[in-house]
Amino acid sequence: SQELEQSPQSLIVQEGKNLTINCTSSKTLYGLYWYKQKYGEGLIFLMMLQKGGEEKSHEKITAKLDEKKQQSSLHITASQPSHAGIYLCGADPYYGQNFVFGPGTRLSVLP
């Protein structure tokens, strides 16, 4: 079955610092998704990556998918308190299979 690992498990950074969160799959991914969750709330879609080597950016968040399509990174530039939350990667293993999530990375940004 598809398994996703995320690192680090938690992260505390000072406002303005850059940070990276990683997501690793045991199998080649058909699609890789990043979501953000604030405590007590649902998940909000951030980005989807499908092609090997693909990179997407939205505001100060950049996500990349490696060529082998087994590892993705989420990079936040000049972090702000509004970036705090839990970042989850999700994978679409291959056509017709169920979407699975990683365990999440809890980010705290200190003002």
Next chain:
Amino acid sequence: EAGVVQSPRYKIIEKKQPVAFWCNPISGHNTLYWYLQNLGQGPELLIRYENEEAVDDSQLPKDRFSAERLKGVDSTLKIQPAELGDSAVYLCASSLDRSGSPAGELFFGEGSRLTVL
């Protein structure tokens, strides 16, 4: 456009009591998911519907959990009887036609937080 709506947001019950959660997906979304999320973990799929058909319920504990999606729109997830270990957040999500690939963006509700005493 309204997002995925779930109710109740919070529910506290004693063990062995029944509980039900309701989900209204985004209009036009054929695929509906129920996920369970324990504290500090990612969501785990319980059941996925394509219209009114449950296409994957392999992770649903059928001895106490049941779900339905009559008419392929709203869905209800029921637990009877609830156990202490059922305390978690139950998330509902919807998406466009799942038969296409990739899965596409899932739209989540805010979740129903269950506490079993």
